[in-house]
Amino acid sequence: MPVADIAPVDTPDFFARPDGLRLAYRQHRGTGPTILFLPGYMSDMEGSKAVALHNWAAQQGRPLLRLDYVGCGASDGRFEDGTLHSWRDDVLLLLDKLIQGPVILVGSSMGGWLALLVALARPARVQALVGIAAAPDFTDWGFTDADKALLATEGRIVEPTPYSDQPYVTTHAFWESGQASRLLSNPIAIDCPVRLLQGQEDADVPWQVATRLAGRLRSSDVQTLLIKDGDHRLSRDADIALLIRTVASLADIVP
Template identity: 60%
Template sequence: MSETHFHPMPDGRRIAYRHTSGSGPTIVFLPGYMSDMAGGKATALFDWARHTGRSCLLLDYSGCGESDGDFADGTLSRWRDEVLALVDAKVNGPVIVAGSSMGGWLMLLVGLALGDRLAGMVGIASAPDFTDWGRSESDKARLQAGETVFDPNPYGPHPTPMHPAFFADGQAVRQLGGTIPIDAPVRLLHGQRDADVPWQISLRLAEALRSDAIQVTLVKDGDHRLSRDQDVALLLRTVEQLVETVT
C-alpha cells in the first residue's frame, strides 16, 4: 500500500492523495459520489499501475475519505479544481482520466480543463448531469429553495444527501445538452442492470462527445458498481489497451 500524502489548497484544506510514478500517461482515478480512493476499483487500478510500472494518481475529494473539509461544501467545480491542483503539482506530461459514476461527470470537466494534456478518458457507469435527469421536479424545487434532499442508500446504513450547493453547481455545469469539445479517445463501460444510472446515459455521452475515437462496452449482467472480479478485470484491460493506443 502506497503511503497517503496531503496536498495543501490555497485556503489551507488538505487533499489526501496517493501517487506512484512510472511510464506513459498518468492515470488519474476519480471516485463516485461520497466515495474515496480506498474503493475496490481505485485500489485495483493503483496496484495494477504500480505492478506494471505505470504512473497513477488517486485522491479523496474534500469532505471525503481522508481529505479535509465538509461534504456539504463539496461541488463538482470545487472538486475539479482540487484534481487540477494535484495534477499540476504531481504529474508531468499527458493524463488519462478515469471516472466512476459521478467521477464520470467530473472527468469531463477535468478533461476540458486539461486541454492538450488529456490523452484519453475511461468512464465507468458515467453519470453526467444526474442533478437533472436523476431528480424529480419536486426534489429540484426543494434543492433550489435551499433544502438538503436525502435518498435511500443501498450501499450503507445512512441516507445519501444532496446539498443545495452541489445541485446548483451541477445544474450549471451540465454537459449532455450540446457537443462536448473533447477529441481524445474515450472508453465507456456500463452495466445494463445498473439501478442508479441508466446505461443509456453512456450512449448519450458517446453521442455528445466530439471525439470519434469512442468505444462503449455494455455489461449485460453488470450493476452500477461494476466491482465484481470480472468487472475489475474488464476495467484494467480497458485502461491497458487505451494506454497502449495513446503511447
C-alpha cells in the same frame, strides 16, 4: 486478470489547497501516461476499483494517482460544502501540481462527469478517458420535480443509499453547480480516445446515458461497452478485469 494486493502505506500523502484544506492522495510513479482515478459521489480513493487499478499500475511500472476530494475520505473539510465545481478544481490542482506529462482519466459515476469537465479544462494534458457508469448531468435527469422543490425550500436532501451506512446528502449548492455544468445537450469538445463502461442493470445511471454521451462526444475514437448483467458498481472480478484491460489498451496507444 488477477491482481495481487499491494498494501498501500497506512497514511496517505496530503496537498494543501490555497484555502488551507488538505487533499489526501496516493501516488505511484512510473513510466508512461499517469492514470488519474476520480471516485464517485460520497465515495473515496479506497474503493475496490481504485485499489485494484493502483495495484495493477504498480505491478506494471505505470504511474497512477488517486485522490479524495475535499470533504471526502481522508481529506479535510465537510462533505456538504463540496460542489461539482470545487471537486473539479481539486482534481485540476493535483493534476497541475503533482503530475507531469499526459494523463488517462478514469472516472466512476460522478467521477466520470468530473473527468469530462477536467478533459475540457485541460485538453492538451488529457490523452484518454474512461468512464465507469459515468453520470454527466445527473442533477438534471436524476432528480424529480419533488426533489428539486425540496432542494429549493430546504436547501438539502437526505436519503438512504445502498452504498454506504451514511445517508446521501445533496445540497442546493451542489445541485446548482451541476446544473451549470451540464454537457449532454450540446456537442462535447473532447477529441481524445474515450471508453465508456456501463452496466445495463445499473439502477442509478440508465445505460442510455452512456450511448447519449457517446453521441455527444466530438472524438471519433469512442467505444461504449455495455455489460448486460452489470450493476452500478461494476466491481466484480470480471468487471475490474475489463477495466484494467481497457486502461492498459489506452496506455499502450498513448504517445
